[in-house]
Structure formats: structure tokens, C-alpha cells
Amino acid sequence: MAYERKFKIGKPILEVNNISLAFGGVKAITDTSFNVLEHEVRAIIGPNGAGKSSMLNCINGIYKPQKGTVSFRGQVVPNITPNIMAQMGLSRTFQNLALFKRMSVLDNILVGRKLHTKTNFLEVALQLPKVKKEEKLNRERSEEIISFLEIEDIKDTPVGKLPYGLQKKVELGRALATDSSIILLDEPMAGMNVEEKRDMCRFILKVNDELGTTMVLIEHDMGVVMDISDRVVVLDYGKVIGDGTPDEIMANQKVIDAYLGVEH
């Protein structure tokens, strides 16, 4: 059954143009270009060491590519830093979990509200009325996200004490709390069991559907990728070897070779 999307897939929101990244002599990414359209679910797949995480780190400004540019809403972003990208409306999660371990789930998600917090430390110290108002709004939004992700019962637990699957959820929650227009998910389902994976897929699709958030995800589970993504880009040895709808990718000989391991 074809269903009507509330947010129709639109113009490119993010474009990666001819990015090359090397660590010393090791080339992680070579002359790679692809784009992400607004409101779509875009997957980046590829064998281990294909440069997928490096790609996200370039988009997010953690790595500085030697060549190439990243454009956001049609404009090249000069001097990308994680902070600048966050301010432009791009949030992310990390492959190896980068949560604030000693803080509670709620506090972790509240940090995601940073860019919606305008009061300075002096105002916070004095607890001016506007601080309380802002804090209340931020807490309400965070509680909304917590109940959306169905993690109400652990909201006061320090995240360091939570099992892996729940931590991944909290990380998604923190990225959601930013109200970003695009979220990069680095292996959101790694190490999860089937049920947890199904849950995570449901959340990703629901966010995309209800809020129109553009999702870029790296994932290894082919079934999941083909199910939930609108378009897939395949990287191998730092190069794009396939880009298209899941059906096109499944039929792509180069992709099949890369995954089955044909001699290069």
C-alpha cells in the first residue's frame, strides 16, 4: 500500500562534493560525492573500513578532509566544526556511544537542548524568571522525547549504568532534542537484538514521518537498510560504488561483488 508522506522528499539539504580524506598515507575516502534530499531516509552502507564513519565525521566537522566541500541547503560551509554544523541544524549519534556517562538520561537529553538555551551563566546562577521559564520549556520537550522513546522508567538513571541498547536509544533522544532538521546516525542498531532493532527502526521512521527530520544512517543489517531507507549510497575502499533506491542497489553488480568479495 502506497502511503502519503506528510513531508514530501524535497531538494538536496546536504551535499558532499569530491571529499578526499587521508590519515598519513592511508586513504580513507577518495573523491566521494553524494547528496541527501530533505525529509528522506538515506543509508550509507559498505564493508568494514569502507570509510562510512569517516564520511560522517567529515560532514560533522570532526575530521577535516584534505579536499572537497560540504554544502548545507545549497551553501558551501567554510571551516566546518561540529559546533557550526549543530547550529545549522545538523545533529548526530556516534558509533561507539558518546554519551555523558555520569549524567542521568534526562540530563543527557537536556544537553541536546543547548542551542535552545539562551540564558547565560550569571542568569542561571541568579535563577532569574526567564531562566526558569526556559528550563521548564526545555524539560517539557525532553520529557516528550523520553516518552516518545518509551524510556520514562530510566530517566533518572546515570546512562553509564544502562545496557547498550538503551544507551543507543538515549543517544537518539539526545540528537532529537536538538530539533535538528537532519540527524546522522552512526550504526544506531549495532549490537541490538531483533526486537530492539525493530523498535529502533520504528522510532527512526516515526521521527522521519512525524517531524520530517532527514535521517542519514550507517547500518550493517541489509534487511533493515533495504526496508527503511529511501535511497542508499554504497562505499567501498573510500569510493562510491553504488547510489540509488534499495532495489537499484540490490541489482548493482559492483555492490554484490564488494559484499561477496570478488578480486579487485
Add this chain to the structure above:
Amino acid sequence: MKPVFMTYTKKDLINLAVCMLLSVLIIPTFIKTEYWYTSILIPWLCLALATIGQQIVMGYTGQLALGAAGFMAAGAFAMFNLILRVPDLGFVGSLIVSGLIAAAFGILFGLPSLKVRGIYLMVATLASQFFIIWMIDKFGWFKNYDSSGIITAQDIVILGKPFTTPLAMYFVCLAVTTILTLLAMNMARGSTGRNWMAVRDMDIAAESMGVSLLRTKVQAFAISAFYCGVAGALFAFCYLKSLEPVAFDIKLSFKILFMCILGGLGTINGAFIGAAFILLFPVLLNAIGNNVFHGAIDATIISSIEQVIFGLLMIIFMIYEPLGMAKLWENLKQSMKSKLSSSGVKGVKTPLLKK
């Protein structure tokens, strides 16, 4: 728990009321010996305040800094010069401005934190310790060209009233410490504290959420130095009653560091617990030496024993309870509660098991 007043829960307000009752009413009515004020309570409040400063930068923001005494010296000598040269400011005004001057040094010496971390940062921040003391020693202007080396601190006068008795000075320290502690708690519990802790726990993720590392770290160093500066001014004017750079040497920095770690990193009440422990422990050891062994043990040996025990405790805490005495206290309360409630019908609900 729902806050009932500002960000404070009912429990917090009760704690605050108990502390205030103790410190404002009970202590002054029952303790009459000057020794307690001049040698224990006043230095305790001053050092606890400095430890809060150390907590902000080390416990909350996770930046290993070692140079609290340098900022205290900056605050103390700024205070001396402000009262001497700008008498119109008054005591409270001078105290705030000396804190701000220390904060300026904090910003300057906090800048290395943007490039280096961990133990290397600790070495870099040692610069504040040595530079500030050197500066005060080198340029006579800071000491008003006093050749004796020790300057007497001016009397404390607030709104025309002198505060010179130990009890009056205790109240001055208490008022300043209470206000600054409440402000620190507000920051620590609010968005400011969350940014600090985010930088401490995972700086890359914090940056990806829009937390500026530069601003957050420099801010933490500045606020920390402000607290140390004010603490240093109080330390010199209420406790030492004199100003000499030697009083703010590296040993004091280490003392504050120990207070911070033993008290519990990342807690405000830990600052008070740690400061009390480190101040009272030598007193206790001396008392044991005098009363149990009747002076058979030499005083120098006692002070060596003190160092050994501090060192041991640091290691033990680092291994078994990195969150310090504040956490021990918390655990104790928790186990008392569960003992009380397990004798009743219901057990304590832990959020994880509820599901």
C-alpha cells in the same frame, strides 16, 4: 522530585534550613572559645569556598587544574590594594572586584585547556601558581613597597561598622560562602552545569550538540578563579590577618586539590566535607598525640604521619570510591533508608527494576 522553590526540592530546603540554623544560631550560642572561630571555622569556610572553585573546573568541567592558591593570592592582594587605593569601593565591592581580577587571571591561565588535557594541563596550570606569586614578589607596588615581607591586612569595615571580633569575621565568611555556594549550586544544577559536565564526560559529543568547548572551558576557569579569588581575600583578611605570598604556595594548592578529591569530585557539598576533613584531621592527630601518648610522639612525626595518611586515603578513594566522601555519605543515607523501610512493608524501589 518536584522543585518547590526555584530549582530546590523540599529536601534541599530542609537541608539549607538545618545548615543555616546550625551555623547562625547553634554554633554562635554554644561555641564561645575563640580558637574554634579563628583556627577552624573561618579557615574551613574560606577553604571550602576555594574548593568549590576547584570543583567547578576539575569536578564539573573535568579539567585537571592545579593552581588554586595562585588565584587565591591574586584575590588577596587585589583586595589589599583595592582597599588601600580605592577606599570608596567598600569591603563588599572590593571583594567582588578582587574576585573579578582573579577571574581575569583564570581566563588567561585557562586558555591552555583548549589545546592540552589531563596531566599536561595540570603542568600548564601550575604556571598560574608560580607566575602570580612571582609577580607579587617582584613588583613592590602590589605590597605597597613594604619591606618586611608581611603586610598586615586592613580591618574589615562594612557600612561603617567594624568586623574585627572572631565571631563577626565568622559571620562575614559565612554570609559570603553561603551566597556563593547557593549561586554555585544554581549553576551546577542548571544548564551551565550540564554544559560543564558534558564537556567533562565527552567533549566531542558536547561540541556536536552545540556546546562551545572554548566558551565552556574558559567560563569554568573564570568562575573557578573568581571563587578562589574571593576565598583568598577572605583567607587573608579573616584568617591570616596578614598578606604574604608564601602563604599561598603550592602546598595550599595541593591541599585544595586533596579537599576536592577526598570530598568527592563533582559535588558542592563534597567541598565542605573535604575541607572539614583535611582541616580537622591534623587537629585530631595532635589531640591523640597529646592526650593518648602524652607528647611521647614528636610533633614532626605526627605531621609526617598526617602526610602518609592523606596519601593513603587519596589512593584508597581513587580506587574504591572515586566520588569521595560525599558519595560515602550518600550511600550511608541510602542504606539507612533501606534498613528503615525493609523493616516496614515496602522495599526501596529502584527505577531499573520497576519494569
